[in-house]
Amino acid sequence: xxxxxxxxxxxxxxxxxxxxLAASPLRDIDEFxxxxxxxxxxxxxRSDGLFDQVREVVTQAFIDHQSRTTL
Numbered sequence: 620x621x622x623x624x625x626x627x628x629x630x631x632x633x634x635x636x637x638x639x640l641a642a643s644p645l646r647d648i649d650e651f652x653x654x655x656x657x658x659x660x661x662x663x664x665r666s667d668g669l670f671d672q673v674r675e676v677v678t679q680a681f682i683d684h685q686s687r688t689t690l
Contacts, residue, residue, distance in 0.1 A: 655673055
């Protein structure tokens, strides 16, 4: 998912932020999306169309993960 965000939307997190998210993964789509913005240095953003685009990628990753873990 993070590589897709980097390629598709330009959200290329530094390695330290990737490690931080991997060490303490968030289980809520909005919280995870917000954490990506904070890690990228944007701070808290919710009313931006870009937030919706990032959230869409995160949502799909959560759905894909759920389908793999429930099989």
